[in-house]
Amino acid sequence: MLKKAAVENILTAALESGADFAEIYAEETKRSNIAMVNGRVETALGGMDYGAGVRLFFGNQAIYGFTNDLSEENLIRIARDGAAALKGDRIYNIKGWKEMVARCINPIRILPDSVAKTAKAEQLRLASQAAKNFDALITQTRAGYLEVMKHVLVANSEGIWGEEDRTRSRFTVEAVASSATEKQSGHLGPGGSEGYELFDRINVEDTAREAARIAVTMLGAKPCPAGKMPVVIDNGFGGVIFHEACGHGLEATAVARNASVFAGKLGQQIASPLVTAIDDGTIQNGWGSAEMDDEGTPTARNVLIKDGVLQSYLVDRMNGRRMGAAITGSARRQDYRFAPTSRMTNTFIDNGKSTPAEIIANTEFGLYAKQMGGGSVDPATGSFNFAVLEGYMIRNGKIAEPVRGATLIGKGAEVLRDIDMVGNNLKRAQGMCGSKSGSIPTDVGQPMIRVSSMTVGGRG
Amino acid sequence: MDRNEFLEKVLAYGKKEGFAECEVFYRGGKSFEVLVLEGEVANYENSRQEGLSFRGNLNGRTGYAYTEQLTEAAIPYLVETAKENAALLSPEDMEELYEGEESYPHLEGINEELEQLQVEEKIAAAMRMEQAALAGAEEVASLDYCALGTGLAELAIKNTKGLDVSFAKNFATAYVSAIAKKGEETKTGSYFWKDQDWKGFDPEATGREAAVRAASHLGASSVPSGKYDVVLDGRAMVALLGAFAGIFFGENVQKGFSLLKEKTGEKIASEKVTLRDDALLQGGYASIPFDSEGVSGKNKAVIEKGVLKTLLYNRKTAKIDGVKSTGNGFKAGLTGSVKTGCTNFYLAKGEISREDLFRRMGNGLFITSLMGLHAGTNAVSGDFSLSAEGFWVEDGKIGKPVEQITIAGNFYHLLEMVEELADDLYFGSGGIGSPSILIRGLDIAGT
Numbered sequence: 064m065l066k067k068a069a070v071e072n073i074l075t076a077a078l079e080s081g082a083d084f085a086e087i088y089a090e091e092t093k094r095s096n097i098a099m100v101n102g103r104v105e106t107a108l109g110g111m112d113y114g115a116g117v118r119l120f121f122g123n124q125a126i127y128g129f130t131n132d133l134s135e136e137n138l139i140r141i142a143r144d145g146a147a148a149l150k151g152d153r154i155y156n157i158k159g160w161k162e163m164v165a166r167c168i169n170p171i172r173i174l175p176d177s178v179a180k181t182a183k184a185e186q187l188r189l190a191s192q193a194a195k196n197f198d199a200l201i202t203q204t205r206a207g208y209l210e211v212m213k214h215v216l217v218a219n220s221e222g223i224w225g226e227e228d229r230t231r232s233r234f235t236v237e238a239v240a241s242s243a244t245e246k247q248s249g250h251l252g253p254g255g256s257e258g259y260e261l262f263d264r265i266n267v268e269d270t271a272r273e274a275a276r277i278a279v280t281m282l283g284a285k286p287c288p289a290g291k292m293p294v295v296i297d298n299g300f301g302g303v304i305f306h307e308a309c310g311h312g313l314e315a316t317a318v319a320r321n322a323s324v325f326a327g328k329l330g331q332q333i334a335s336p337l338v339t340a341i342d343d344g345t346i347q348n349g350w351g352s353a354e355m356d357d358e359g360t361p362t363a364r365n366v367l368i369k370d371g372v373l374q375s376y377l378v379d380r381m382n383g384r385r386m387g388a389a390i391t392g393s394a395r396r397q398d399y400r401f402a403p404t405s406r407m408t409n410t411f412i413d414n415g416k417s418t419p420a421e422i423i424a425n426t427e428f429g430l431y432a433k434q435m436g437g438g439s440v441d442p443a444t445g446s447f448n449f450a451v452l453e454g455y456m457i458r459n460g461k462i463a464e465p466v467r468g469a470t471l472i473g474k475g476a477e478v479l480r481d482i483d484m485v486g487n488n489l490k491r492a493q494g495m496c497g498s499k500s501g502s503i504p505t506d507v508g509q510p511m512i513r514v515s516s517m518t519v520g521g522r523g
Numbered sequence: 524m525d526r527n528e529f530l531e532k533v534l535a536y537g538k539k540e541g542f543a544e545c546e547v548f549y550r551g552g553k554s555f556e557v558l559v560l561e562g563e564v565a566n567y568e569n570s571r572q573e574g575l576s577f578r579g580n581l582n583g584r585t586g587y588a589y590t591e592q593l594t595e596a597a598i599p600y601l602v603e604t605a606k607e608n609a610a611l612l613s614p615e616d617m618e619e620l621y622e623g624e625e626s627y628p629h630l631e632g633i634n635e636e637l638e639q640l641q642v643e644e645k646i647a648a649a650m651r652m653e654q655a656a657l658a659g660a661e662e663v664a665s666l667d668y669c670a671l672g673t674g675l676a677e678l679a680i681k682n683t684k685g686l687d688v689s690f691a692k693n694f695a696t697a698y699v700s701a702i703a704k705k706g707e708e709t710k711t712g713s714y715f716w717k718d719q720d721w722k723g724f725d726p727e728a729t730g731r732e733a734a735v736r737a738a739s740h741l742g743a744s745s746v747p748s749g750k751y752d753v754v755l756d757g758r759a760m761v762a763l764l765g766a767f768a769g770i771f772f773g774e775n776v777q778k779g780f781s782l783l784k785e786k787t788g789e790k791i792a793s794e795k796v797t798l799r800d801d802a803l804l805q806g807g808y809a810s811i812p813f814d815s816e817g818v819s820g821k822n823k824a825v826i827e828k829g830v831l832k833t834l835l836y837n838r839k840t841a842k843i844d845g846v847k848s849t850g851n852g853f854k855a856g857l858t859g860s861v862k863t864g865c866t867n868f869y870l871a872k873g874e875i876s877r878e879d880l881f882r883r884m885g886n887g888l889f890i891t892s893l894m895g896l897h898a899g900t901n902a903v904s905g906d907f908s909l910s911a912e913g914f915w916v917e918d919g920k921i922g923k924p925v926e927q928i929t930i931a932g933n934f935y936h937l938l939e940m941v942e943e944l945a946d947d948l949y950f951g952s953g954g955i956g957s958p959s960i961l962i963r964g965l966d967i968a969g970t
Contacts, residue, residue: 091592094858095604097611100778105616106860107608110589111600114572124563129570131591141570148567148642184611203779239779239903246782246903289748289929289968320560322667322702324709400572437898443667443702443711448895448910448929470899470908470929518745520908520929520968 064089065115067160069135070218073117074157077142078220081151082119082126084380085142086219088357089115089133090399093176097208099187102195107180114399117142121149125381127402158222163355168362169348171230173259175210183208186234186267193268194238197275200282202246203239206271209254217359225359231350231504232261233493236271240278247284247467249277249434249452254493254504257348277434277453280465287454287469287521293429294471294517295422295457300435300492302507305340305412307440308447308475313367313375314393315382315405316499317443324445324476325373334371334479337415341366342377344392344408350493351408351505358394358403365391367410371479379405397501404500411508415485419511422484424460430469430519431455431462437494438471445475470520478514486511524595526551530575530681533598537579538683540602542586544620545579546682548815550857555642556672559649574857577605583614589857618839618861620816623686627812627819628803632692634719637673640695645671648697648726655727656701659734662741667700667711669730686817694719694808696952699730703737710743712736717808717952736891740912743924745969752887753930753965754880754916757949760957762893763907764870766900767934768955771798771825772851772863773840780903782935783831791831792938797871798826800835802850807867809954815861816852823849825868826938835863869956873944877959880945882919884961889914889921890930905934911967928969937962 070087077085095109115138116129126145130137187206194204213229233254240247251274253265296304309325317323325333334340344362346352355361358380366374378386379394382405394403423431431454438449451469455462491508524532530547537545551573558566574591579602586609590597649671656666672695679689700713714733716724755763770781783791792798802820804810812820816838824832836844837852840863853864873880881889890913899909908931915922943961950956 103613103616104611106587107611108587108589108858108860109604109608110576110858111592111597113590113592113597116570124565124567126567127570128568129572131572131574131593144569145567148564148569180607180611241779246901248901248903289931289966291970320667321665400570402566402568439895439898441711441894444709446894446910446926448899450895450898450908468906468908468931470895470910470931472895472910472927472929474927518927518929518968518970520910520931 064091064214064216065133071157072135073138073142074220076139077117077119077146078155080146080149081153082121082146083151083155084120084220086118086217086358087115087138088399089216090213092211092213092398095210097180097184097187099191099206101203102188102191104184112398116399116402117145118402119146120381121151123385124149125402129399155220157220160224161222163225163359163361165354168345168352168354169256171258175230175232175259176212178259186262190236190267190271194236194271194275197272198240198279200240200279201238201275202241205237207235209233217355217357219359223359225355227354229256229353230258231256232258234261234265234267234270236274238271238275238278240282242282245282247278247281249274249281252493255348255350256352281453281467284465284467287430287466287519289519289521291516291518293426293513293515294519295426295429295431295511295513296435297433298486298488298490298510300507301432302411302492302509303435303438303449303494304478305509306407306410306507307438307449308445308478310407310410311440312445312475313377315376315378315386315388318376319382319385322443328373331373332371333373333476334368335482336371337485338368338371338479338482339413340368340411341413342393342407342410346409349409349506356392356394357396360390360392360394362408363392377405377407379403395500395503397503401500406498406500406503407496407505409491409506411489411491412485412510412512414487414489414510417484417486419486419488422486422511422513423457423462425484426457426460426513429457431457432471440475447475448472466521468521472518472520478517481515482512483515484513529593532595533577533601534681534683536598537577537602540606542579542581544683545577546620546680548576548854549679550574552674552676554672554674556670557646557649558670559653562650564646576854576857577601578618579605580617581606581609583617584609584612585616585618587860620682620684621686621818621838622684623688623817624819627688630803630810630812632690634693637693637695637719637721640673640721645673651726652697652699652730655730656699656734659701659731660703660738662703662705662738663701663734664704665702667702669699672696680817688813688817690812695721695724697724697729699733701733701737703741705741708741710737710740712740715952740924740926743926745927746925746967747970748968750964751967752884752963754884754887754889754959754961756889756891756959757947757957759890759893760960761949761951761955762896763934764957765951765953765955766896767902767905768865768868769902770905771835773834773836773844774863776834777840777843782905783834786831787834789831790829792826792829793941794829795873795944796826796829796938796941797824799824799871800851800865800868802866804867807954808950808952809866811866814850814852815854818848818850818852820866821850835865837861837863865955867954867956869948869950870944870958872946872948872958875943875945877945877947880943880959880961881916881921883943884916885919887916888925888967889916907932907934928967931966931968
């Protein structure tokens, strides 16, 4: 994409302003996605993202500019334009290149663009049919296929030279069940940093039937009662609770500005001693995994909370400067339009000792959130909100009737302390996380957990 | 190569590769943003971008592709990808390209004064905003965000049937989010401004308002669960309206993803409700002379005095219902196909002040913000259950702040439940607008 000599000239031009750090990020990304509605291909889209961003640091001040024109001359102009805003007091030099050593974190077996689009559409057709045939109540189906093949280059004045091919594949399915007056939907979306072999790993028909089952179950459900109660959150996408309520508050982008409830709490007990939480960008073929982060730092397995004690934040280069903290390989961005900042990769609560059966049996009354939807959080306050897609009441230690329309609200710091049982069935699930540096793939995950008391919103 | 020449080259290549008709959609622009923190420039961004999307009809099927690499080398990839994509689609989904109209409505796109604004002035305004926010309330000691931006967006569509339109628009934005602290309690409050008229921008008032909002929520508590009368303010209602705008799209109705099938001409809302989609609104954030298919922008009532007057259509969905496109065929960026989108989409304001609306409610809740919109709403059923923040209203007066509650309901029912609207019409950044509205008997979950 860019030659070393050109990169050296661009970074040198950037450093002429007195910037103490200069970085270039360039990418060429080919995407393809297919969406099927009610068994017919509705959209087949694709194309190429192509661009580069130049970033400069002057102490704790940062400058960023991006462009789609990757000629050396234009990139030098972008670097100089940006640098005109600030002045440093000395000229820094580029250090000698240190090439990144690949660890083969995301081996790819079948490159997605080597498979015909008609074969991909056929997978969607199989899924649509399976969902439709699951039950007469299923009235609509949507199925989707996504592939991303991204080539990135990160080079900076510290001598980092990192190049990586990042391939992601994902399959999504949604089923809608209808009665005369109601519609309810269920959806699932497995994927990974992997190639077309995704379709060897998962069975699209089983996945579609599971989405259909959720929709049909929820159609027959009564509105969820509102109020404070114990809540059991199942594994997999249930981890969205930790992602939203705690993970965002551990990102240096919030911590550095003192805009997180977890700022200044390193070494303190911030969660129940049952909670150990990890962010791991090195999980093989994980949805949020990569060789390096978007600043060229190798990804890492970062233990965030151990036995309830806060161990580490997720730190990018600039916020590391502001906080005086070491970087953790957590700087990410959607694409060249965004300067990178600290983000999660694959984040999960680690296994505990209880079995799921024990957790349910030990709960006299409460809500069992089997499937969670997405949510959001205000990192400054830790207040969060998220939807329960598939929920049941728990009565006398047994899973009872299904309930719909439930939301869980609370504050991250309180929920962390109120986790009183942690299961042993850790599972991860895929999501897209939107924040300052755009929308990026992240895994959430956890085993089944119980929160002793939570506010449940509902209409019953 | 000049832009027009490049677009012509793409069209010619498409024709050569067998497309019976084809179109290029160009989007370019520049953006500037400065973020200040403690009296210093913390971040500064200055960028340019452009890209184009291609669509064309091959063997009666429509194929799309896009590229951000605008060099001749990218043209074969672009057209080849569009061919592959076309092959997956059915002929009945073909999108006929539009030859355009004789003339288009005139909109002022570029504010010259804003174009001439110097970087130093922008940075100075951001600094003033920060100072005003920090001084705006005793409890505000830090800011979450304080940014000022300007931008310019250009659009051009050209096709082999003769359509050739373009439009450019500039704008400025300011956003402040203040953090108020009292003991262990933390609250944030924000204020967003977007306009072309730089003269009308008051950095001090913007900063101060964010601070006042943050501090006003300190000392908040929850309320007992139950049914409450509620005033939803413009900001909260804009969030809700945005989440459910899709129910008014012809394509969602046709596909069964909206419950408004065969409801056109029927009463679906309280007679107090008039909902407009106005592409030509003077000074509107989303004002645009033509949509992504080249159909001229229009001002139409979607709901008038409670009666559903029209759905929002693009050319394809209008044809299915045997009506004309309402000029709502929009692409989501370069990557998407032509779907349906709103322009300035707003609930028409009422005649009484917000204070009178509170008096009319008597006792209840004033909801100022809703959270979790992307998760807590079901666009198909209309159900919503959202975390909310606001204030008690007692005897028509704003009382103490309220937090940690959820409001739950159904958007279709909500439209029927609107008892009154105030005259304080507010527009969000996307062009969606609403005044404060009074609803009786909403379900609230608290303690």
